Amino acid sequence: MPARKDLLGLENLTSREIIQYLDLAEKFASVLKRPIPFVPSLRGKTILTLFFEPSTRTQISFSIAAKRLSADIVNFSQSASSLTKGETILDTAKNIEAMKVDGVVVRHSAPGAAKILAENLDAFVVNAGDGSHEHPTQALLDLMTMRQVFGRFKGLKVLIIGDLEHSRVARSNIFGLKTLGAEVAVCGPPTLIPLDIEDLGVDVFYNTDDIIHDYDVVMALRIQLERQQGGLFPSLREYRTLYGLTKERVASMKQKGIVMHPGPTNRGVEIDPDVADGSKSVILKQVKNGVAIRMAVLFVHAGGKLG
Amino acid sequence: MADILIKEGRVIDPKTDLDEVLDVLILGNKIAKIDKNIKKEGAKRIDAKGKIVGPGFFDLHCHLRDPGRPDVETIESGSQAAIAGGFTTICCMPNTSPVIDNEGLVNYIYKEAARVNLCRVYPIAAITKERLGKEITEFGELVRAGAKGFSDDGDVVADCNMFRRALEYSKAFDVPIFEHPIDKDLAKDGLMNEGVISTRLGLSGSPGIAEEVIVARDLLVARFTGARLHLCHISTKGSVDLIRRAKEDGMEVTCETCPHYFFFNDELLSGFDTNFKVNPPIRSEQDRQAVIEGLRDGTIDCIATDHAPHCQADKELEFTNAPFGMIGFETALPMIVMELINKQKFNWLHVLEKLTINPAKVVSEKLGVVKKNAVADVVIIDPKKKWRLTANAIRSRSKNTPLLNKEMTGQVVAAIVDGELKYQSSKLKNK
Numbered sequence: 100m101p102a103r104k105d106l107l108g109l110e111n112l113t114s115r116e117i118i119q120y121l122d123l124a125e126k127f128a129s130v131l132k133r134p135i136p137f138v139p140s141l142r143g144k145t146i147l148t149l150f151f152e153p154s155t156r157t158q159i160s161f162s163i164a165a166k167r168l169s170a171d172i173v174n175f176s177q178s179a180s181s182l183t184k185g186e187t188i189l190d191t192a193k194n195i196e197a198m199k200v201d202g203v204v205v206r207h208s209a210p211g212a213a214k215i216l217a218e219n220l221d222a223f224v225v226n227a228g229d230g231s232h233e234h235p236t237q238a239l240l241d242l243m244t245m246r247q248v249f250g251r252f253k254g255l256k257v258l259i260i261g262d263l264e265h266s267r268v269a270r271s272n273i274f275g276l277k278t279l280g281a282e283v284a285v286c287g288p289p290t291l292i293p294l295d296i297e298d299l300g301v302d303v304f305y306n307t308d309d310i311i312h313d314y315d316v317v318m319a320l321r322i323q324l325e326r327q328q329g330g331l332f333p334s335l336r337e338y339r340t341l342y343g344l345t346k347e348r349v350a351s352m353k354q355k356g357i358v359m360h361p362g363p364t365n366r367g368v369e370i371d372p373d374v375a376d377g378s379k380s381v382i383l384k385q386v387k388n389g390v391a392i393r394m395a396v397l398f399v400h401a402g403g404k405l406g
Numbered sequence: 407m408a409d410i411l412i413k414e415g416r417v418i419d420p421k422t423d424l425d426e427v428l429d430v431l432i433l434g435n436k437i438a439k440i441d442k443n444i445k446k447e448g449a450k451r452i453d454a455k456g457k458i459v460g461p462g463f464f465d466l467h468c469h470l471r472d473p474g475r476p477d478v479e480t481i482e483s484g485s486q487a488a489i490a491g492g493f494t495t496i497c498c499m500p501n502t503s504p505v506i507d508n509e510g511l512v513n514y515i516y517k518e519a520a521r522v523n524l525c526r527v528y529p530i531a532a533i534t535k536e537r538l539g540k541e542i543t544e545f546g547e548l549v550r551a552g553a554k555g556f557s558d559d560g561d562v563v564a565d566c567n568m569f570r571r572a573l574e575y576s577k578a579f580d581v582p583i584f585e586h587p588i589d590k591d592l593a594k595d596g597l598m599n600e601g602v603i604s605t606r607l608g609l610s611g612s613p614g615i616a617e618e619v620i621v622a623r624d625l626l627v628a629r630f631t632g633a634r635l636h637l638c639h640i641s642t643k644g645s646v647d648l649i650r651r652a653k654e655d656g657m658e659v660t661c662e663t664c665p666h667y668f669f670f671n672d673e674l675l676s677g678f679d680t681n682f683k684v685n686p687p688i689r690s691e692q693d694r695q696a697v698i699e700g701l702r703d704g705t706i707d708c709i710a711t712d713h714a715p716h717c718q719a720d721k722e723l724e725f726t727n728a729p730f731g732m733i734g735f736e737t738a739l740p741m742i743v744m745e746l747i748n749k750q751k752f753n754w755l756h757v758l759e760k761l762t763i764n765p766a767k768v769v770s771e772k773l774g775v776v777k778k779n780a781v782a783d784v785v786i787i788d789p790k791k792k793w794r795l796t797a798n799a800i801r802s803r804s805k806n807t808p809l810l811n812k813e814m815t816g817q818v819v820a821a822i823v824d825g826e827l828k829y830q831s832s833k834l835k836n837k
Binding site for chain 1: 601602604605608609611613677722724726
């Protein structure tokens, strides 16, 4: 593959490019099943994870992926607020450049932050979440999981429930799913549905119970507790009543339907514990696929060769 | 002071509806004669064949960052940029550090502008002390010192009653109140126009109604008080509609828009270029078209620059943290030529009116006219000149414009202030 140096989002990827990542990730998934789950593909390459926003699982997932590819990995975390006072993200980029790393995985609270690094570094850049904008590896692992269950995207019906306004996971999924020919709908309190989202080609609903039975995939988004304090919805209790994935609600889903969540979950708010751990849940499969997807992404952008 | 004879330019004056190839003779600081074949021994001759000769531009709205941020702009560097952009008069907003809310700072602006001695610089003073929205400033003393209007620009006067009192109090001095119409609660932490583009980019949006509710409020309060209201940087279709209706009802409100609101739309923010981050935000294509219609039918009286310099280090921050604003003095004319003249087919008389006589009237100045005995503030324009806007070419101390390194059409070739040639481009032929 890659014509592109960086992976900043799914918005401008072709379906061919997305499928290539998924196919390669399946290969790495089989590597991960081996007793010694390593390949030497990226030996001698140095990858830096740069997290300006706290995240445990994404950073760990990338680290494990890099190690499985035999790359050297350096992890760095710092809150963006302490950064903005002195050093700009551009200064950071120049310092990284001087230290000669091959690739940078970046998480930042500002939309477009990964793009600034990508434009100023020779090293490849993987966006691990830029504010509410995109989180491409999360969407790729979601797509991989959906394909494993349903074997297709054309006509697949996906419902995303929750805080669409602030969700980079939702945006990347919408872009990827639409490109691959799936039908996407969103549902949530109107205060958390961003303006004109239907212009992205998605259906918009406010009442979960009217529609949940119609979807193959139901993805709950994480509700951030500060949104309630911001006056966007009245209480976590009412949120759960209207939009939470409860056992009763999930019981009305299609027989073969699946429940997804990007994690970490607020159990008892957007998803009940018995649903998160229940038979329709593929949440741990998503986490597992995350390592394979990140191996595929690092491999492709670091210019690895399949042996 | 040398007398100046401008030969064979297309002389355009909106006040007298003049549009004809003529000579203009300037004696002292006055326009002495406008006629064919003027001869004058000893006068400096400027050949203006193929050029437009009009009144000097009058900017109602700019930020000179003086006092406060000499690394970003000063009265000196701002005046150099203004004059190169054809602006012979500029009104500077008071959101400096410290805020222009007292006589001493108004005096400072005049003193510094006189030292620089390029264009006229008129201070707009703050409506409230330190722009905090709590206590009204000393309008009387500020007007006596030379403040031409009042504004808390950068912020709306959020308190409705404070706004009412400011308008009422201003009536004693017959000065306009310049409002920055954006409701803070609705705009919240908005970084760009709210709509499908902000939704796609995950950037928090500031909705058009944040502007429109304040425009509507201000029109009501202005009608109630009978005071002079000038609405700054109008950017939405809803605002244009509200102001149009108010004018149809006979209200004497005035308003301005800026070149970036008729030149750009929010799709251009897709690349996260912080040079497009302005307040109010660049709006949708529908809003852009409505602003053009508002200019066409006279709803929008003035084109102001909202020249807002910021240093490179600040604009290199992430989109979320970069400051709002773009420079405007040196790009205003080419943006007007490329969009309004060349694409929208506005005529020059109509466009120049919004850059000269109309803004001058907002602050009760008898400027912006090219006729016999008028003060000689004159600009000469080459409307066809193509050039590249390089960082070197920009005289402002800051280079924050999305048009950097882009091809421009239309250039100011000379500017005369009070009868003195203060700016001429290197290509201009002198005899």
